[in-house]
Amino acid sequence: MEPARNEALEAWMREHGYSSNSLAEAVNTTLASLTGKHGGLDGSSVRDWKAGRVRWPKSATRAALEQLTGLPAADLGFVPRGQTSQPPVPPQEDPMKRRLFVSGVTSAALTAASPASSAPRSIGMSDIERLQQRFADVVASDHRHGGQLGIEQKASALADAALALQESGNATQRVRSYLYGCAAAFRSSAMWAAIDGRRFDEAIQHMREAQALAEMAGDGAIKFRIWSHAGAMYRHMGRPTQALAANNVARQLHINRRDPMFASLGLARQMAILGAAGDHTAARRAYDEAQGAMDRADPDEYRPVWLNAFYDQAELDSLALSAYMSLRDYEKAEYHAYRCLSGLRSHMRRSKAITTARLARSQLEQGASESATRTAMSVSIDAATQHPRVALMLRDFGVRINDIVPGSTAADTWTEYAQATWGTTLA
Known part of the structure; x- marks a missing residue:
């Protein structure tokens, strides 16, 4: 008798845009954050889950799946040993319900934060962990799709939900700082989605709110993210002087001295800004310094999910590509484009499209019009x-x-x- 297919898992993967290979990679990465050891799953492992050949993964794998998806393993269609049937497959989401999601995020948080009892609710680290998982989902969606108004709206609504929790009950000062940090993180994701979508007026508004929240959180990593995004925003707006000033705020934060990976990202974005400003010598020097800082960085250092999700050698080459395109050094731009594409992780769909479009332009400017067209x-x-x-x-x-x-x-x-x-x- 053929095993029953895991239709619940298949439905979740379709909804969130995962292939078997990309889900395996995402679970492996989550396993590494949970256990310190990268997982050994591949696409065939996920296909076994979907086909029902593996009905109840190992405990560490289940924990990683649950953290990645925000759902219990049983809700993903897995069947504990000793049981014989799967839970019913959740119905496909109605388009109207999808449109109503954003407006419902904050109200759902408020409902959860307002029990029938008159006793104040206690807000704890479990609330923070749920928000952090939602933040990881927003980051993943951004790297798959990028620039979408829906991502901006979802991140904004989640920032409001985090702030609503502040008013919903009792919490320690540590928890309140984390809540402000979560709100700042969501607002900075809304900011980046607006930048990526060329909605600069909205991006500036998100930036100002994110900066205030980050100050209340006292979180150096999220302050870096916001000011670094601000530098990128002004670069895309064609204002390199403001871009350099904003990026310098990010680079002067203490976290750059504590972790060379932050220093590397700050220098890499400085390089792209210097390219836009037409300073070839300074851009090249910034690239060398960014590469050196990345080489010094400890790969086992704990870093925020947003940094781990995108900054690596491929992203450094992507920023070098941007710099050399601005400088009209198309031969070096093409070199960094190929390096970037060879190292891009599978979930970086937006980055792949941007890099490929820039590669085409660099080939065209060198006279290879047929290759550029392909x-x-x-x-x-x-x-x-x-x-x-x-x-x-x-x-x-x-x-x-x-x-x-x-x-x-x-x-x-x-x-x-x-x-x-x-x-x-x-x-």
């Missing part, structure tokens, strides 16, 4: 149509190829492809 056409349609930064890059590519090689086979191929794919030349 590269540009390899950008996923979802990213090209739904991510504002990627769409802008491809529109610029369409304009530039018709400037450089008008009427060529490459230009005609791109125009036909863009018209057939998006109903526009993106020019």
Whole structure:
């Protein structure tokens, strides 16, 4: 008799955009944070779960799954030994319910924080842990999709939910500091989603709220994130002087001296800003210093989930790519693009699309129009149509190829492809 498929797990994976390989990688990473040892799961392990061949994973794996998903293993369709049936598969979410999610986040938090009893509720670390898991979900969603208004709204609502907990009961000063830190983290994610979506007025508003919350939390890591995001925001707005000033605030925080990985990220973003400012020598020096700091960093040092989720050698090369594109040094830009793509983790879908679009442009500017066109056409349609930064890059590519090689086979191929794919030349 064939084992029953784990339809609940399959439904959760579809909802959250996981393949078998990417879920295995995410569980391995979570295992490392829980146990200090990276897991050995691969795509075949997850396929065994989905097919029902493994009905009750090992305890450490279950703990990692539960932390990653925020759900008990039984709700994910796993069946404890000794039981014979799975729980019913949760119904697919109605689109209207999805639209109502954001507005319901804060009210749900308030409801949970307002028991029928008149006795004040005690707020503890379990509340913090639940918020931190939601923050991990927001970070993961950002790296998969990026720049979406829904991500910005969800992060904003969760920041409000964290603040609502402050008013809902009794807590120690330590717990209250953590709550402010959670609210600042969510608000900084809303800020980044707005930056990535080119909604700069909203990003500035999120930045100001996040800065105030981070001060109340006294959290150096989240202060770094906010000011570092501010530097990136001003760079994207074409204001390099303000970008350097904001990034310098991040780089002067004590956490840079405590952990070279923070210092490396600050220097890497400084490099991208210096590239935008046209300072080739300073940008190259910043890259060397960023690489040196990364090489000195202890890989076993505890770091926040948002930093672990994206900053590595691939991201350093991505920022170098950005710098050299600004400096019109397209040969070095192409070199760093290939290095970045070879090291990108599977969940970094937004970064892959951005890097590929920049690679296409660097090839085009070096005269390799046919290779550039093939590269540009390899950008996923979802990213090209739904991510504002990627769409802008491809529109610029369409304009530039018709400037450089008008009427060529490459230009005609791109125009036909863009018209057939998006109903526009993106020019």
